[in-house]
Amino acid sequence: MRIGVPKEIKNHEYRVGMTPAAVRELTARGHEVFVQTEAGEGIGLHDEMYARVGARILATAEEVFAGADMIVKVKEPQPVEIARLKPGQTLFTYLHLAPDPEQTQALLVSGAICIAYETVTDARGGLPLLSPMSEVAGRMSIQAGAHSLEIAQGGRGMLLGGVPGVPAAKVVVLGGGVVGTNAARMAMGMEAHVTVLDISLHTLYQLDLRFGAALNTIYSTIDTIEEHVTAADLVIGGVLLPGAAAPKLITRKMVSQMKKGSVIVDVAIDQGGCAETSHATTHADPTYVVDGVVHYAVANMPGAVARTSTFALNNATLPFTIALAEKGAEEAMKANAHLRAGLNVYKNTLTYKAVAEAQGLPFKSAESVLGL
Numbered sequence: 001m002r003i004g005v006p007k008e009i010k011n012h013e014y015r016v017g018m019t020p021a022a023v024r025e026l027t028a029r030g031h032e033v034f035v036q037t038e039a040g041e042g043i044g045l046h047d048e049m050y051a052r053v054g055a056r057i058l059a060t061a062e063e064v065f066a067g068a069d070m071i072v073k074v075k076e077p078q079p080v081e082i083a084r085l086k087p088g089q090t091l092f093t094y095l096h097l098a099p100d101p102e103q104t105q106a107l108l109v110s111g112a113i114c115i116a117y118e119t120v121t122d123a124r125g126g127l128p129l130l131s132p133m134s135e136v137a138g139r140m141s142i143q144a145g146a147h148s149l150e151i152a153q154g155g156r157g158m159l160l161g162g163v164p165g166v167p168a169a170k171v172v173v174l175g176g177g178v179v180g181t182n183a184a185r186m187a188m189g190m191e192a193h194v195t196v197l198d199i200s201l202h203t204l205y206q207l208d209l210r211f212g213a214a215l216n217t218i219y220s221t222i223d224t225i226e227e228h229v230t231a232a233d234l235v236i237g238g239v240l241l242p243g244a245a246a247p248k249l250i251t252r253k254m255v256s257q258m259k260k261g262s263v264i265v266d267v268a269i270d271q272g273g274c275a276e277t278s279h280a281t282t283h284a285d286p287t288y289v290v291d292g293v294v295h296y297a298v299a300n301m302p303g304a305v306a307r308t309s310t311f312a313l314n315n316a317t318l319p320f321t322i323a324l325a326e327k328g329a330e331e332a333m334k335a336n337a338h339l340r341a342g343l344n345v346y347k348n349t350l351t352y353k354a355v356a357e358a359q360g361l362p363f364k365s366a367e368s369v370l371g372l
Contacts, residue, residue: 004068087111138182
């Protein structure tokens, strides 16, 4: 198979779809890999490193898309990239379609086979290609939140862990999954007062076993969200409904009742955000203020630590990339139900129910379009 790795073009996005080590695994199996020049330059993965392991370096994204059977990326394709997709070509990347009808329609028109990292599953019911970036984003959310609490950033002027004689900041984490667990761990490490809310008693039990009395665990209801969010100094939005639009747990009214200079870091922004006042921002301009509350809602948070993120992501995606290259997209998905769960668009057909429900569109199951 011919595999293309274009340079990412989203704002301040320096991650790359494949590392040289990943490329070597594919070329060693007899596959061709086309890498756009300087695709990994921002994180020290130079063209010569790719060429050394058998990649062919191409000058432009147009050449990469034109020559490849499968495109391996990191972030959702931008409009100019979607225009380069060919009917029947495989796209393997993050998509986050539910809150993005424009991208959905454009991919449907493209005729490509689009497999989303964030909906690929595993035998334990997890999301193995989303988890590495959720770990990074969860940990980063506390860094971003702590910085945003500084006076110069519009925050309350609070040190997350306080100092002797001065109370620590109250950190409230919505969602006890991968993002929430990592956020809570970092916040506790900085000696903040941390509360996690979740609708799963099992999740809360596991968090309690892991962290003990250092962490407050609360069952999530409208009442408890309102109570804890309005009293918080820093709120981390880490809720996830796989492949679906994030639920709007933080209402505009709650935001208006929060303390002036408090901060919301909406990690769920890739799926539309969990606050009614959230809209996506960039690393170049990461925050804005609503009712005196600082909102940090960067849609590609792990891109700020692009080297760590790239290697973590490649560790997870490589087995699936190899399977797609060895068998072809259709046969690979027929053989592996977990990879098949990643299929969001098959040629001109939407194949993911949560996206269809979010946008009011018809869909067919992955099994039906693949003839299973």
